[in-house]
Amino acid sequence: MRLIIRDDTEAASFYVASYIVERIKHFDPAPAHPFVLGLPTGSSPLGVYRILVEKYKAGEISFENVVTFNMDEYIGIPRDHPQSYHTFMWQHFFSHVNIHPRNVHILDGNAPNLEAECVEYEAKIKSSGGIDLFLAGIGEDGHIAFNEPGSSLASRTRVKTLAYDTVLANSRFFNDDLDQVPKMALTVGVQTVLEAREVVVIVHGARKSLALQRCIEQGVNHMWTLSSLQLHPHPMIVCDEDATLELQVKTVKYFKSIEQVARAQGFEQILPSKIRTGPSKPALPAQTILVNGERDRHVDAAESESPTILAPQPTTSRLLSVATPASECPIRSRSVSPDIELVPDRMASRIADSSVFRGRLTPGPEVQANGLARVNAVGA
Ligand SMILES: N[C@@H]1[C@@H](O)[C@H](O)[C@@H](COP(=O)(O)O)O[C@@H]1O
Known part of the structure; x- marks a missing residue:
């Protein structure tokens, strides 16, 4: 001001x-x-x-x-x-x-x-x-x-x-x-x-x-x-x-x-x-915007997305809008080194004597993968 x-x-x-x-x-x-x-x-x-x-x-x-x-x-x-x-x-x-x-x-x-x-x-x-x-x-x-x-x-x-x-x-x-x-x-x-x-x-x-x-x-x-x-x-x-x-x-x-x-x-x-000097043609590459077909203006990205009350942080908004939604983006698995072997895990394998919980545990991934996931079969 x-x-x-x-x-x-x-x-x-x-x-x-x-x-x-x-x-x-x-x-x-x-x-x-x-x-x-x-x-x-x-x-x-x-x-x-x-x-x-x-x-x-x-x-x-x-x-x-x-x-x-x-x-x-x-x-x-x-x-x-x-x-x-x-x-x-x-x-x-x-x-x-x-x-x-x-x-x-x-x-x-x-x-x-x-x-x-x-x-x-x-x-x-x-x-x-x-x-x-x-x-x-x-x-x-x-x-x-x-x-x-x-x-x-x-x-x-x-x-x-x-x-x-x-x-x-x-x-x-x-x-x-x-x-x-x-x-x-x-x-x-x-x-x-x-x-x-x-x-x-x-x-x-x-x-x-x-x-x-x-x-x-x-x-x-x-x-x-x-x-x-x-x-x-x-x-x-x-x-x-x-x-x-x-x-x-x-x-x-x-x-x-x-x-x-x-x-x-x-x-x-x-x-x-x-x-x-107004929106003139900048030396650096810029996007060209045809405003209502009347005036061919060259506007750089910063100008074309200047902050407004509705979009106070255009940079952030832009990053957010191009980011893949978290639910679709298995970011952690992508960053894991391909050399590391992923081992299926389930809570049951961490319990010393899992026999006591038999019948109440979710079937293991290997069972599910083979299409043998029948809780009854694993249970009593
Ligand atoms: N719409 C006009 C305003 O644009 C102006 O600023 C205001 C003050 O007028 P003045 O400058 O006469 O005090 O009057 C009106 O409301």
Whole structure:
């Protein structure tokens, strides 16, 4: 986990926007190698979008080969409703940069079959090669996307009923009228977010500080779904000072010291090169995966089987799945040296005077082998 703390919201937003720009540039996207970006709505990412637009207008970045997937969308309000997430995204970001509309993906909360919409969304993410960087905000109760408290940490894109806290918090966008706030939404699942190669979360303001504390200093808990990030290999949370109010001083000092030490030592905290450049063709032999017939990707075994909540130890699982079941595998007899003669044994032969037990003993192997196993014959 990386926690980047900046003095205020503007500095935190600038850090995130600059980070995304650097990631896209280093990735060097092309039509056949697009950078896949997961995006949130809400007030938290507003500064990030504004700065990204500024950087685009200053010629620092192009979104031509960027594919986006939004986290969520309300169910039941028209796509062009002022508070729909479609409207939000076009208004604050997409209309101002050179992104191709066909590269923009936002769940359709008015789809005739919502379940099919969710399944198709997951399939589209997959066929795009998976999400390279998922940007997220959090709710005051630590929810990520619309994965409300109690959501399965293995969840995928689905229909979700909103928690009362969320309806209340979002009523500020609906004239403070609870009745106008949609009560359901489509949302990517916790697992969908965790499968992104990198997750970056922007958190600002004192009202998010308890959520941040629960998610960083306490255990993984489905009541604070951001805490699932503890299971991700490359999570980064960028926050302002106010958001750290509930953290222990030593936690804040430690995360600040990581940056300070890195700067003093003159090295950067960077992602593994495979994550930075995306799934390119590695020099070593790799398996080739044809993703939905659209994109021929070369993925090495480690990437194709990266850990998930459902399969946290892919190596172990893989070994177990190829291992012969114990019941079918006479491992000991195989390892015995062929020189050693196996002698049939039975308990009776170990008893000094076995005559006393006659009639109650199981016939010996030699008797059984000759088809003479008649207990009566051995007995009285
Ligand atoms: N679905 C969105 C979340 O993605 C967002 O993180 C949260 C916080 O919103 P804000 O940033 O406005 O506090 O609001 C909604 O619930």
